Amino acid sequence: MKGHREVIDALNAALTAQLTTINQLFLAAKMHEHRGFLRLARRAYKHSIHAMRSAEPVIARVLFLEGLPNLQRIGKLSISDQSAEQLALDRALQSELCAKVEDLARVALAHGDHGTAELAESLLPREQAELEWLEAQQKELAMLGELNYLAAQVHDNA
Numbered sequence: 001m002k003g004h005r006e007v008i009d010a011l012n013a014a015l016t017a018q019l020t021t022i023n024q025l026f027l028a029a030k031m032h033e034h035r036g037f038l039r040l041a042r043r044a045y046k047h048s049i050h051a052m053r054s055a056e057p058v059i060a061r062v063l064f065l066e067g068l069p070n071l072q073r074i075g076k077l078s079i080s081d082q083s084a085e086q087l088a089l090d091r092a093l094q095s096e097l098c099a100k101v102e103d104l105a106r107v108a109l110a111h112g113d114h115g116t117a118e119l120a121e122s123l124l125p126r127e128q129a130e131l132e133w134l135e136a137q138q139k140e141l142a143m144l145g146e147l148n149y150l151a152a153q154v155h156d157n158a
Contacts, residue, residue, distance in 0.1 A: 007107055011067070022051045061116055
C-alpha cells in the first residue's frame with residue numbers, strides 16, 4: 001500500500017525521536033549504574049528497551065506504506081555528568097517524543113490513514129506515562145533535595 005509522503009515523514013520523525021531516546025536512555029542507564037544509582041539505572045535501561053520495542057511497529061508501518069525507515073537519523077543526545085540533571089534532560093527528550101507521536105496521529109488522520117493513527121494512539125499512553133514519571137521524579141527531587149533524592153536511588157528494591 002502506497003502511503004502519503006507526509007505520513008511517512010511523520011513516521012520517520014517519530015522513529016528518529018525513538019532512536020534518540022533508546023541511545024540517550026541506554027547511556028544514561030550505564031552512567032547511573034557507574035555512579036551507583038541502581039534504581040535510576042534500572043528504570044532508564046527498562047525504558048530504553050521499551051523504546052526499542054516501540055520502534056519495531058513504526059519501522060514495520062513505514063515499510064507497509066512502501067517507504068524507507070530512516071534508521072540513520074538520530075537527534076542530539078543530551079547527557080549530563082550529574083544524575084539529577086540527567087532526569088531533566090530525559091524529561092525534555094520524552095516530551096519531544098510524545099509530541100512527535102501526537103503529531104503522527106494528527107498527520108495520519110488528516111490523510112485518512114487510520115492504521116497509522118491507531119499505531120500512534122497505541123504508543124502514546126506508555127510514552128505519556130513515562131513523561132509523567134519523569135515529571136514526578138523532578139518534583140520529588142525538588143521536594144527532597146538532590147542529596148536525599150539520590151540517596152534513595154542507590155538501592156534497587158524492585
